[in-house]
Amino acid sequence: MKIFDLHLDLEVYFRIPEFLNMRFDDFQRIDFLRHGDIPQFQKSGLKFAVANIFPFYYKNNTWESISYKEFLRLLTRFKDWIFSYDVFKPVMSRNDLINLLKDKNKIGIILGVEGLNFIDSPKRIEHLYKLGIRCFGLNWNIDSVYSTSLKTNKKYGLSKEGIYLIKNLEDLNVVIDLAHSSSFTVKDIFRIYKKQAIFSHNGVKKIVNFEQNLNMETINKIKQKGGLIGLTMLPYSLSKKEKINIDNFKKQYLFLKEIAASNIAIGTDFFGFRFRQEINEGRNYLEFSNYLKKIKADKYFSFYNAFIFLKKKL
């Protein structure tokens, strides 16, 4: 089985592993007490992943945005680390995707950001593109000057600067990710952005009532516009209760397969949440890929929908 993962927080693991309850160690070593590593990825058939830079740091009991300058430093450090392993190759174009698909020993890495709070001017977008960023998550859980997040108290989505920023993104071969954006931002994007967006690590609200899970209105709109939903292993997306129920992953998959088969993909969010022993069958990448086999996940869901989408976008 081949896997295309729309959301892996590898930079969080690299920079702040203590937040994840995982030990930082050589990525060539197999360690089932972390969300993944090179041997697990290889055994699982991971072929491409969007690896996100998380542009926040923890200070005085709260998350704060990093500056643009700090972002550039983190990006360089992360690239140096991840590409020091020869198995990972950067994906910056359609051709990179096509060529890497043929090379069965390599894993393609698409660089992304989770939130644009650190961008001090919409004009920075082009610079980030030059540095290899191809997936732009508009928000994490803190509003930016450009758009409101899932946790907002505001009653609007995109600001004036935000609309200008979207116009900058529209001209480039990149992907916009709305995983943590407010319903206002989502509606604004559906209205003004001519291309298709993704929701890289979300679930189905009808099955698990969690804020990051999508309501039917949004799911129908994604279907109509031709976007992607990356079903996630984020514990709260799978269960609101203390005990995580991985069957909710299967339920969400089967539900979406019925109504939007060409819009479903995977966005595990591994390394974006704490390691938890009790997520039986989904503690790490190898267990997750075995679970996909167990639920007979089809190849469009696990790989081709995302591959075809990205091939058109990059």
Ligand SMILES: [Zn+2]
């Ligand atoms: Zn996230």
